[in-house]
Amino acid sequence: MQNLIKRILGITVIVVLIVLAFKYCQFKKEDDSDMEYNTNLIQQQILNVGKLVVTEGHFSEVVTYKNQQKYFLDMLSFEKKALIVVNADVTVAYDLHQMKYDIDEKNKTITILNIPKEEIKINPDIKFYDVEQSKLNPFTGDDYNKINKSVKANLAKKIENSSLKKNAQNRLISELSKILILTNSMGWTLQYNGKTIESEKEFTEDLKL
Template sequence: MTKYTGILSFIFGIILTVFLFLSWRSCNKKEDAALINQDYYLITNQIQKMNKMVVLEQDFSSFQTHKSSAANIAGFDILPREMVLYTTAKAQVSYDLKQMKIDVDTVNKKLILQEIPQPEIKIFPDVKIHFMDDYAINRFTQKDINGVMESAKKNMAKSVNQNNLKEQSKKQLKDNLNDIFVLAKALHYSIEDKTNTFPATEL
């Protein structure tokens, strides 16, 4: 009887040990899964907060001069007239971050930038007459003034260096995405940029 009791105790001990091990392993898996789900939620929630946003604004200004005359005889302007315009422009660079595609790889703990939308550039020029000099018989008509002002607006818009704006907007974009990057790094995620928007050394 004692022999069988010992064997049964031994078998029961093994079963109990296996049961406790499986229970512990199951609990650990559940905890790991909960942590992964929590990480995923925190990062994706931060991403979803991103919206279309203006990331860069710059102001430009210049003076433009328009000269014309009623006629030119022997190199001399007859009844010359002149208009000096003060032109300004506000340039905005924005990204529609709703179109941004970021994958959260919870297995390999990676935040992967799959797609970043192209920057949208808008330029809002404005023109004011700073000085105007004409003759009573060679006046600027309202049509002339409107044409000169419209031309000045176009010239102002063309003078804005859009390539330079795009480069500067990348730096500002990274600053705006920094909340996501900092959170990912705090959760021990590496950041991989498949769009080649940012140098790897900056991530």
């Protein structure tokens, strides 16, 4: 009788251990499945964010170009000049496909490693008016190169002092905040520049906008 009871107890213990082991494996499988789902969802969101964020602007300016060639100990000179009207389309863009990040599944942390710098493209349309020149001092390719270089330099200064870059940076923050919203909603942590990001304001401060 005692042997029968021992056998029954032994079988019961084995059954209980098998059930517990099965439950543990099932729980582990569900946990791994959830983790994989969350990771894939985050990667998909980052892929959706990873696009070219573009802000466009238009600038105009009028430039007077003059150049003088002197001969015979400066006794004789030949001048050329022109009124130049510049209309330029400017784009400021962030290619977020170049953004680098790391996903730590174990600690549920996304770390943004690098945010690309803005790309500024200036496409000027330059037109000449009131052109005055002589055969001894005509307009040449060198003049056009100098004018083009000077125009782009002046436009670059205007862009720095305008709201164009700031608007582009605001759009960048808006795109990055989509990642922040997703990570917060899923209980993950977003880090950048060695800090945990919890708001758009912290993004702005860390990007020094």
